[in-house]
Amino acid sequence: MSTETPTPFERTDFIREIVAADLREGRRRSIVTRFPPEPNGYLHIGHAKSICLNFGIAEQFGGQCNLRFDDTNPVKEEQEYIDAIAADVRWLGFDWGEHLYFASDYFQQLYEWAVDLIKAGKAYVDDLTADEIREHRGTLTEPGRESPWRSRSADESLDLFERMRAGEFPNGERVLRARIDMASGNINLRDPVLYRIVHATHPRAGDAWCIYPTYDFAHGQSDAIEGVTHSICTLEFQDHRPLYDWLIENLPVPSHPHQYEFARLNLTHTVLSKRVLLRLVNEGRVKGWDDPRMPTLSGIRRRGFPAEGIRDFAAMIGVARNESVIEIEMLEHAVRDVLNRTALRRFAVLDPIKVVIENYPEGQIEELEVPNNPEDPSAGSRDVTFGRELWIERDDFMEEPPAKFFRLAPGREVRLRSAYFVTCREVVKDPAGRVTVLKCTYDPATRGGAAPDGRRPKATLHWVPVAQAIPAEVRLYDHLFTAPYPGGDDRDLFEDLNPDSETVRRGCFVEPCLADAPVGTTVQFERLGYFCPDPDSAPDALVFNRTLALRDTWAKLQAQGQRDPG
RNA sequence: UGGGGCGUCGCCAAGCGGUAAGGCAGGGGACUUUGGAUCCCCCAUCCGCAGGUUCGAAUCCUGCCGCCCCAGCCA
Secondary structure, eight states: OOOSSOOSOOOOOHHHHHHHHHHHTTSOSSOEEEEOOOSSSOOBHHHHHHHHHHHHHHHHTTOEEEEEEOOOOTTTOOHHHHHHHHHHHHHHTOOOTTOEEEGGGGHHHHHHHHHHHHHTTSEEEEOOOHHHHHHHTOOSSSOOOOOGGGGSOHHHHHHHHHHHHHTOSOTTSOEEEEOSOTTOSSGGGSSOEEEEEOOOOBTTTBTSOSEEEOHHHHHHHHHHHHTOSEEEEEGGGGGGHHHHHHHHHHSOOSOOOEEEEEOOOOBTTSOOOHHHHHHHHHTTSSSSTTOTTSOBHHHHHHHTOOHHHHHHHHHHHOOOSSOOOBOHHHHHHHHHHHHHHHOOEEOEESSEEEEEETTSOTTOEEEEEEESOTTOGGGOEEEEEEESEEEEEGGGBOSSOOTTOOSBOTTOEEEETTSOEEEEEEEEEOTTSOEEEEEEEEEGGGTTSOOTTOOOOSOEEOOEETTTOEEEEEEEEOOSBSSSSTTGGGOOGGGGBOTTSEEEEEEEEEOGGGGGOOTTOOEEETTTEEEEEOTTOBTTBEEEEEEEEOOOHHHHHHHHHHHSOO
16 A cells, blocks of 8 residues: 555554564564454444554554455355455555455364364363353353263264264254353353354355354464464454463464454444444435445445545544544544545536626637646646636525625625636526526636736635536435434434435536546535545436535534524 | 453543643634635643552552443354
């Protein structure tokens, strides 16, 4: 990965410090990390934090980061998810090179290790039902009881385990358990299940197996097989670390990885739970996994967020063990920061009102040069056609402007960006009193937007020529949930859904060069925000998504005025 | 009542015994052909609370308090 601009945040964290110390003090000669998604859903921004951490560390310390699918539960996993996840990681800007792995590729090895454990008397086949096992497990405060099958011979367990693999038993009839300590305060050590019978077709292994290792029996050993040195996961796996270590110590694994845990990402005004996201999709609350309101990487991408902004965000928030909820404004800041630097400026009018320049010759047009990005002169410029009739934003005119309103009003002169100064002379309304046309005059001496006499209007408006304007649909997006903490105070999560998270505006006009803007590029509609073509867009029916609005101090002022009038 | 974690500004987060970085948000100002951007200034005498050790503590010790995770044959 390379970025044209240096990462804005040079920061370390407790995991990087551990890695650096391991290298410095010779405990490791090189490091290997991994990003281990389960292919049972789409990646979201929370995963991006982990991806940036794992790939970022590998990159920073000259190591390698594997993409390993943790595909040990065939009933939930699908090839569709595998493909989508790989595409999302690639989009985020990371490259695993040759190191694409699947836990399912290790099934034979894991099976053999399970046999080793049985022979060593450290695992046994249990005939208890799932309910019985639960009853025997004890509670948080009471120790568990040993299964009556715990003491059966290794030979008998071995025979049973082989028959489990051979498919002699139905789902759930028996499991393989580690023999550790039913009285442990750590429930994960109360003889955890290592293998269960699942007669299901695996997305990759097909029907080769009908017994599958659990997460605990697969994860650490997969790390060991791959030579992973630093196995980084989220806080809820802390309690699993003793089991992770126990298995590594009791199995002839080729390397000894260590697990480190960090706090997962939480964001205000959204939710990062695969379960809830799946519900939103299934119940039709959103248009799919890639709905622009979704916090999934595919949703964010469709929304127009640049990958670089996500990476910057990950660097901004840091990595720690404090459980935290990041205000979504921080994400939006990171995204605007990148977009401000890189997005080409364009003109678009979302809620048009017609301006007729009465002293501009009928039928005349001219091409005016408009900069593509004032922040980046190398972005060049484009020509925009100017004519007698233009569209401007309805919000940019007020018949009776309040004190702080600087835009167009009767008798007032404003600048049309990169064009001319115009003065409003007459307001035309329809019978209902709605403004339909603003008759204006322009000052020919202000071509390009500057006056020879040095006078400077307080406002500059964007515009689109009526004759050349292209109609478009624009979808405005806002937070998926109105509440910063959806479902807080025991509310039903869905009560907090924002009814206005998507607002579709038809009858918008955009400048001609937007007709063939490719999907995947985000531009700035000047003075409005950042927008990108939606995959739904067609040459004869353009559709743009609003990625993010520009910061709007005028709107803020108005809001303040409403709060405390006077 | 068991085990494992975490508590530094509204939200993140540095800090690792020598007297509270930075970012986001917020407030003020400058500048501006985007009320955008940029720039400048302000924003924790205090680090969950209470004791203790020390010349000196957010950093060490003790005790409280609060919050999170764990009782899937999910990951």
